[in-house]
Amino acid sequence: MRKLGAVVLLGLLSSCATHQSPTGRDQMLLFSGSEMAQMGEKSFAAIKEKETRATDKATIAYVQCVADGIITALGDTPAEWEVVVFDSEQVNAFALPGKHIGVYTGLLEVAENQDQLAAVMGHEVAHVLARHSNERVSRSQLSNAGLQIADVFLQGTANRDLYMAGLGLGVQVGITLPYGRTQESEADVMGADLMARAGFDPLQSVALWHNMAEAGGGSAPPELMSTHPSHRTRISDLERLQGQVQPLYRQAKSAGIQPRCRR
């Protein structure tokens, strides 16, 4: 058992140096895609338990319509992703490994049209594509629980429950805490690309962050504002990106990809 534990741990550690994010950044990833999907599944179930679901059919259909566009641009079919609208004033949305998207109705007051909502959704889905949760869970595992897990394995007392308890800690730290700045910028770049391919105008991402800046202050939403880069930095970065993503948007349009989602 002791040997097996050590081997498993070494396996985890040695697999970590080989990963690169979609934009070519080195990543330390300790978990497999299916482990991350399991954590995402659990977190999403917990959030669904806690939050109230929106019941307004038009609102749900509108959010689903935008999600369908983004999901299709990924090469997935809409049925593969679970999209849930939560009835809450929070100006927030998130995506989790395992193909889950959550949108709070408060966001729809700030994201004024389909393109702005697509900017947020593209950004959130990009966090998942770029395995940002995996990075955060991995980092927290190594710094805290990782050491405990190593200890447990090496003492030969490892069992699945303890391992899962460690994972649980990782989930709390990694999935529900905000992302870092590097991850945020990466999600912005990838999100703009994704929304453009889905036929949403990426210039609206700039308008969105202007709206966010105006709406800011009040009830500081977790994902979208707390550790995100300053609005000014983000807006100028997104403006600079337009040269790259507008051609993709025009291509999508001329290929007939023109979503029409209305609330």
Ligand SMILES: [Zn+2]
């Ligand atoms: Zn983000």
